[in-house]
Amino acid sequence: xxxxxxxxxxxxxxxxxxxxxxxxxxxxxxxxxxxxxxxxxxxxxxxxxxxxxxxxxxxxxxxxxxxxxxxxxxxxxxxxxxxxxxxxxxxxxxxxxxxxxxxxxxxxxxxxxxxxxxxxxxxxxxxxxxxxxxxxxxxxxxxxxxxxxxxxxxxxxxxxxxxxxxxxxxxxxxxxxxxxxxxxxxxxxxxxxxxxxxxxxxxxxxxxxxxxxxxxxxxxxxxxxxxxxxxxxxxxxxxxxxxxxxxxxxxxxxxxxxxxxxxxxxxxxxxxxxxxxxxxxxxxxxxxxxxxxxxxxxxxxxxxxxxxxxxxxxxxxxxxxxxxxxxxxxxxxxxxxxxxxxxxxxxxxxxxxxxxxxxxxxxxxxxxxxxxxxxxxxxxxxxxxxxxxxxxxxxxxxxxxxxxxxxxxxxxxxxxxxxxxxxxxx
Amino acid sequence: xxxxxxxxxxxxxxxxxxxxxxxxxxxxxxxxxxxxxxxxxxxxxxxxxxxxxxxxxxxxxxxxxxxxxxxxxxxxxxxxxxxxxxxxxxxxxxxxxxxxxxxxxxxxxxxxxxxxxxxxxxxxxxxxxxxxxxxxxxxxxxxxxxxxxxxxxxxxxxxxxxxxxxxxxxxxxxxxxxxxxxxxxxxxxxxxxxxxxxxxxxxxxxxxxxxxxxxxxxxxxxxxxxxxxxxxxxxxxxxxxxxxxxxxxxxxxxxxxxxxxxxxxxxxxxxxxxxxxxxxxxxxxxxxxxxxxxxxxxxxxxxxxxxxxxxxxxxxxxxxxxxxxxxxxxxxxxxxxxxxxxxxxxxxxxxxxxxxxxxxxxxxxxxxxxxxxxxxxxxxxxxxxxxxxxxxxxxxxxxxxxxxxxxxxxxxxxxxxxxxxxxxxx
Numbered sequence: 001x002x003x004x005x006x007x008x009x010x011x012x013x014x015x016x017x018x019x020x021x022x023x024x025x026x027x028x029x030x031x032x033x034x035x036x037x038x039x040x041x042x043x044x045x046x047x048x049x050x051x052x053x054x055x056x057x058x059x060x061x062x063x064x065x066x067x068x069x070x071x072x073x074x075x076x077x078x079x080x081x082x083x084x085x086x087x088x089x090x091x092x093x094x095x096x097x098x099x100x101x102x103x104x105x106x107x108x109x110x111x112x113x114x115x116x117x118x119x120x121x122x123x124x125x126x127x128x129x130x131x132x133x134x135x136x137x138x139x140x141x142x143x144x145x146x147x148x149x150x151x152x153x154x155x156x157x158x159x160x161x162x163x164x165x166x167x168x169x170x171x172x173x174x175x176x177x178x179x180x181x182x183x184x185x186x187x188x189x190x191x192x193x194x195x196x197x198x199x200x201x202x203x204x205x206x207x208x209x210x211x212x213x214x215x216x217x218x219x220x221x222x223x224x225x226x227x228x229x230x231x232x233x234x235x236x237x238x239x240x241x242x243x244x245x246x247x248x249x250x251x252x253x254x255x256x257x258x259x260x261x262x263x264x265x266x267x268x269x270x271x272x273x274x275x276x277x278x279x280x281x282x283x284x285x286x287x288x289x290x291x292x293x294x295x296x297x298x299x300x301x302x303x304x305x306x307x308x309x310x311x312x313x314x315x316x317x318x319x320x321x322x323x324x325x326x327x328x329x330x331x332x333x334x335x336x337x338x339x340x341x342x343x344x345x346x347x348x349x350x351x352x353x354x355x356x357x358x359x360x361x362x363x364x365x366x367x368x369x370x371x372x373x374x375x376x377x378x379x380x381x382x383x384x385x386x387x388x389x390x391x392x393x394x395x396x397x398x399x400x401x402x403x404x405x406x407x408x409x410x411x412x413x414x415x416x417x418x419x420x421x422x423x424x425x426x
Numbered sequence: 427x428x429x430x431x432x433x434x435x436x437x438x439x440x441x442x443x444x445x446x447x448x449x450x451x452x453x454x455x456x457x458x459x460x461x462x463x464x465x466x467x468x469x470x471x472x473x474x475x476x477x478x479x480x481x482x483x484x485x486x487x488x489x490x491x492x493x494x495x496x497x498x499x500x501x502x503x504x505x506x507x508x509x510x511x512x513x514x515x516x517x518x519x520x521x522x523x524x525x526x527x528x529x530x531x532x533x534x535x536x537x538x539x540x541x542x543x544x545x546x547x548x549x550x551x552x553x554x555x556x557x558x559x560x561x562x563x564x565x566x567x568x569x570x571x572x573x574x575x576x577x578x579x580x581x582x583x584x585x586x587x588x589x590x591x592x593x594x595x596x597x598x599x600x601x602x603x604x605x606x607x608x609x610x611x612x613x614x615x616x617x618x619x620x621x622x623x624x625x626x627x628x629x630x631x632x633x634x635x636x637x638x639x640x641x642x643x644x645x646x647x648x649x650x651x652x653x654x655x656x657x658x659x660x661x662x663x664x665x666x667x668x669x670x671x672x673x674x675x676x677x678x679x680x681x682x683x684x685x686x687x688x689x690x691x692x693x694x695x696x697x698x699x700x701x702x703x704x705x706x707x708x709x710x711x712x713x714x715x716x717x718x719x720x721x722x723x724x725x726x727x728x729x730x731x732x733x734x735x736x737x738x739x740x741x742x743x744x745x746x747x748x749x750x751x752x753x754x755x756x757x758x759x760x761x762x763x764x765x766x767x768x769x770x771x772x773x774x775x776x777x778x779x780x781x782x783x784x785x786x787x788x789x790x791x792x793x794x795x796x797x798x799x800x801x802x803x804x805x806x807x808x809x810x811x812x813x814x815x816x817x818x819x820x821x822x823x824x825x826x827x828x829x830x831x832x833x834x835x836x837x838x839x840x841x842x843x844x845x846x847x848x849x850x851x852x
Contacts, residue, residue, distance in 0.1 A: 045494060047494065052486060053487055057483070060479050061474070064471075065459075065479075070801070073851050078851050079850075103533065104684070104711060105710055106710035107533060107710060134685045134694050135685035137696060138683045138687075142681040237711040255572040256532070258564060262560065262564060266806065267806055270581070271564075283530060283533055284529070284530025284532035289482070289662070289663070290715045291663070
């Protein structure tokens with residue numbers, strides 16, 4: 001069987017065979033997945049790596065309980081943001097000293113958008129995609145309102161972004177993978193286009209880091225943020241990361257100038273003096289428990305490296321998503337549901353999104369699907385979203401997920417009122 | 427023995443007796459303290475409550491591992507910031523809906539200082555104490571630099587704060603307990619003074635919350651922030667809290683407008699619409715593991731409530747600090763070390779600070795003391811700092827700590843080079 005022919009899975013047995021041949025297949029056992037669940041929501045919250053619980057126990061009982069305050073030195077807590085940042089750097093084509101782990105993605109967008117605007121202070125426009133993830137839009141709105149009318153946020157349709165980059169644009173702020181459709185920007189091409197116009201680029205890698213190959217260095221990207229709890233599997237609300245290209249380090253200036261971003265936090269000086277490079281992006285004390293979970297979770301990427309690393313994982317996920325789309329289209333034709341993700345796998349993140357002609361049907365179908373053990377999520381107004389985490393998903397999972405989906409569609413489960421009840425988090 | 431006569435501990439046996447009579451005595455067993463350690467650094471990092479490890483295990487293995495994304499609803503993760511905020515509210519004289527847990531203290535100072543300045547936009551000055559904890563100063567510097575020359579930071583000596591409040595001051599920003607000396611501002615009196623001048627007050631309760639009685643409501647305090655990892659025992663880098671008096675909720679406006687502070691985060695709207703009240707202080711996703719540790723840690727305060735609550739804990743800590751000072755002055759006279767904390771227990775937080783005539787001696791003495799099992803910390807340039815957490819400290823601990831201190835002074839341990847080696851975190 002040629003693994004390079006992704007649509008060639010005539011039956012489930014071929015999926016079993018593909019899983020046996022998968023160099024990453026053994027890594028499924030590095031995750032503690034519940035019985036009877038096919039997890040297609042690793043793009044919202046990554047699964048639990050088995051390396052995490054013992055590390056958290058160790059950090060809690062030994063480092064905190066026994067070590068107490070001494071563990072800031074003895075257990076190296078003070079270096080966690082740099083140490084974990086360096087591990088993430090290796091997954092996104094960055095240098096170890098270009099990435100730091102701190103705060104949330106939202107807070108890091110605020111810091112880096114401020115920093116980028118400070119560097120390009122001669123220009124007035126922040127350009128972004130009108131369908132960007134809401135927190136990126138809201139943070140930009142909050143910052144620009146604070147900065148006053150000299151700066152403006154320009155939002156255009158995703159398709160018009162490249163055209164809209166001109167010599168008034170200070171910063172192009174984009175999420176590489178659209179959270180609704182899964183469509184992927186060409187990071188290198190858009191960065192190059194921005195640079196030709198003299199603009200800086202701030203990438204949100206929420207659905208990119210740990211998902212597929214990212215090479216910030218080759219793209220000469222300026223700034224990036226990303227999420228610890230999606231494809232990096234750091235656990236619910238895990239700290240986020242921030243990247244700044246080394247060439248901007250000396251001019252890096254951000255307003256959340258907390259004590260851990262000071263050149264000498266324990267000198268307790270009266271005036272802020274920034275630490276070197278990305279260290280100045282730290283603000284308050286790191287959430288050690290949550291950051292240690294993220295640190296432990298990254299071990300599986302080290303184990304993935306000799307098996308093909310991010311390049312191999314990207315190839316695997318392209319097969320999985322192709323398989324999902326093929327099976328969906330053969331099994332669910334005429335259902336009123338349609339794939340809205342790009343068909344070109346190079347333009348698609350690790351995600352397949354399906355739009356429902358009736359949003360209420362779509363919501364109900366996803367609730368029924370989750371109850372049946374196939375976990376995706378729903379994104380208003382009408383999207384069923386399926387994420388494919390290549391570290392712990394098998395070809396058979398994809399096959400079986402579509403079978404369940406097809407069955408629920410055949411049963412018209414959206415007619416059952418219990419699946420229509422809205423939950424707080426969708 | 428009269429517990430109201432704190433200085434009457436002629437010998438160790440009286441301490442043992444006081445511990446037996448202590449209504450909070452049994453709560454020591456709620457903490458997992460290492461053998462052979464007397465922990466006088468709960469003001470830097472609270473000890474590990476025994477309620478925390480099983481909760482963290484549950485959150486990691488069951489809620490994250492088995493529940494996966496469903497736990498945002500099913501385990502109530504989405505409500506954690508409010509739920510934990512309500513518990514902290516009960517310890518600081520606030521209403522349940524006036525406190526939220528989010529981000530770090532530093533980030534929350536930024537939000538609330540912005541918010542306070544937005545409310546008093548007719549005024550230009552942020553007044554603070556030149557000895558305020560550095561991160562408060564640095565954050566104010568970062569914010570004011572961003573806001574431009576129309577706003578100014580005025581720092582004056584702690585003793586001159588009240589005098590400096592005038593009708594140009596927009597916000598008085600103070601940490602209630604001075605991190606160096608342990609001196610305590612009268613929260614009600616200073617708040618009243620600020621209000622008479624038309625200014626708002628932002629209190630940093632880092633060394634107050636969970637330490638002694640705080641009544642933000644009675645003081646009509648406007649804004650407050652505080653730390654989860656000191657006297658609240660939430661673990662290293664635990665999330666912080668933010669308080670806003672209900673009367674300011676409608677006008678509350680802060681620039682870190684992330685998606686979880688939106689009125690309907692899961693409607694994925696393009697424009698930010700603030701959630702109600704303090705909910706709009708949320709920004710990105712909460713660090714669930716770290717926040718759950720804090721949540722579990724607060725259980726011990728519920729157990730303290732029928733034993734006398736914060737009033738009883740405050741009385742206990744006054745006895746402990748008096749005992750420490752009395753013993754220090756009788757055992758360590760002529761050592762070149764002197765108590766610099768206020769002698770009036772009502773003007774002193776849960777802390778006794780001792781200044782060394784030679785800073786190098788002071789640093790070395792603290793390192794030797796830590797190695798001998800009595801853990802305090804050192805604050806540049808010359809302060810040995812001892813914190814007293816009334817939930818897990820006994821009178822005998824205080825007695826024994828001073829005995830060890832006196833012995834090390836007698837031995838002139840600062841002459842040993844090994845104690846002079848500086849560590850990253852002091």
